[in-house]
Amino acid sequence: MPQSISPPATSALGSAIRVMVVDDSVFVRGIVSRWLSEDPAFELVGTFSNGKAALGDLDRVQPDVVILDLEMPEMDGLTALPLILKQRRNTTVIVASALSRRGAEVSLKALTLGAADYLPKPDATKGTFATDDFKRELMEKVRSLGLKVLRQAGRAPLAPPPTAQPQAAALPSQPRGPIRLRPYSVSDVSxxxxxxxxxxxxxxxxxxxxxxxxxxxxxxxxxxxxxxxxxxxxxxxxxxxxxxxxxxxxxxxxxxxxxxxxxxxxxxxxxxxxxxxxxxxxxxxxxxxxxxxxxxxxxxxxxxxxxxxxxxxxxxxxxxxxxxxxxxxxxxxxxxxxxxxxxxxxxxxxxxxxxxxxxxxxxxxxxxxxxxxxxxxxxxx
CATH class of the missing domain: 3.40.50.180 (Methylesterase CheB, C-terminal domain)
Structure with a gap:
């Protein structure tokens, strides 16, 4: 069954990155939702088992980032993707697919249709889905792309708690002050x-x-x-x-x-x-x-x-x-x-x-x- 949560609320402390998870696997929805809910930088606003259900609640929950499985019944991710981007122009989409040639083909097709990035999913049936590497990659991509959405919308992100460790690999680097440039080489390019x-x-x-x-x-x-x-x-x-x-x-x-x-x-x-x-x-x-x-x-x-x-x-x-x-x-x-x-x-x-x-x-x-x-x-x- 689809699950959605209330629309965004404003806060003087800043905005959490609002995330929607769309995947036909109950296991995947559950573990990704748990990861997101454990980090105060994110707000889980909805989980859905197919693209059609997600589209029906898209305007109400107003996600910043959608994690979209590509292989789903009723409406797959490749069909839902352009509809999501048309309906919510300020939402960014990360597509997820299997680590296979078919998964790679569909993922690269999704990038041409406007997806911001892709996530190759480990095989959940072999017990490899909840790996530290996959969790880190997913969280970093949602964080980096979500922060860009917040900046473009003029919304300040939530400040990390004082005990939080910096995640240098996750955050876009922003030059401070003027950029110092190096001279071009005058030699031929080889x-x-x-x-x-x-x-x-x-x-x-x-x-x-x-x-x-x-x-x-x-x-x-x-x-x-x-x-x-x-x-x-x-x-x-x-x-x-x-x-x-x-x-x-x-x-x-x-x-x-x-x-x-x-x-x-x-x-x-x-x-x-x-x-x-x-x-x-x-x-x-x-x-x-x-x-x-x-x-x-x-x-x-x-x-x-x-x-x-x-x-x-x-x-x-x-x-x-x-x-x-x-x-x-x-x-x-x-x-x-x-x-x-x-x-x-x-x-x-x-x-x-x-x-x-x-x-x-x-x-x-x-x-x-x-x-x-x-x-x-x-x-x-």
Whole structure:
């Protein structure tokens, strides 16, 4: 049975992030609801077993964030998603799906329809659903996206209790004061390295639809925070957008100009010099910045090999992964462009990079492609 709670109340202490959970699994609704209810930053405003029931109560409960399962009876998430966004334009939607190719396909389709982010769900039948990693990822995504909704609506978030521990990975980084910019390298660009997370699949396809025809003389490496299966499907989407071959990087593979290499889910993608060649090395080391693959390890090796000939792009994403590695690239003489806050789904990774003074320029997504094309046009010989 659907359950809904009263509409929002104002408070001098600030606003909690109002969350609706839509999932046909009683178990999933129960455990996610419990997690949310245990944190005063969130207010659970409704739980529903299908999209049709959720739509019927949407205007009354006024959620800031909807966690929307994609596989449901009566009305599935893919059908409900555009209806939710049409009915509540200021609500953000996180879609949830199984860790399978079908789940990845539907999740990426949902992103094209306006979902802000996705959650690959562990298999509840195998007892792996209530894992610490999944709980942390869910709570961080709801928190980061919810805070953006509150800011856009002019609503102050609830202050955390004095005993609360800061959640650096969850909160978007906000530069304090003027952003200090690094100079662009005057050397030719020999490689483009891209880091992205929340909102990244949408940003990557838009960016490489512009850049594709101009990368024939250099390779591109990308780390997008995604699990296995999802990264292989992302490569297919980027291939179609760019008109150039994109694929998961393979251990020992030599980089080739005109190719796009995406870090496979569950592995860090590093680069290694082998005489005149640059090879991909996949690492099964521990997560970095709670991520695997992570951007920082890739950026570190990019800086070691390409130095002033490296161009790094830090796109939309939660947390701060890539900020440290971008600083290493900048220290080595390379260039770093970060996506601006307005066009980012979450200004965590790019905001942290800019705040640290590691960016050469902060640009809206639609301006990054033309800027990169202009930099590639000056290549000599």
């Amino acid at each position: 490689l483009i390295a891209v880091g992205s997370s929340t909102g990244g699949p949408q940003a990557l396809t838009r960016l490489f639809a512009v850049l594709g025809p101009y990368i024939d003389r250099i390779p591109v490496v990308i780390t997008q925070h995604m699990p296995p299966t999802f990264t292989a499907l992302l490569a297919e989407h980027v291939t179609r957008a760019a008109g150039r071959q994109a694929a998961e990087g393979q251990d020992g593979e030599a980089l080739r100009a005109g190719r796009i290499y995406i870090a496979p889910g569950g592995k860090h993608m590093l680069l290694e010099r082998d005489g005149p060649r640059t090879l991909i090395r996949l690492s099964d080391g521990p997560a970095v910045n709670f991520c695997k693959p992570a951007v920082d390890p890739m950026f570190d090796t990019v800086a070691q090999i390409y130095r002033r000939n490296a161009l790094a792009l830090v796109l939309t994403g939660m947390g701060s992964d890539g900020a440290r590695g971008a600083g290493i690239i900048a220290d080595a003489g390379g260039s770093v462009i970060v996506q601006d806050e307005e066009t980012s789904v979450v200004w965590g990774m790019p905001g942290a990079t800019a705040s640290a003074g590691n960016a050469s320029e902060v640009l809206p997504l639609q301006a990054i492609g033309p800027k990169v094309i202009a930099m590639l046009a000056r290549r000599r010989g």
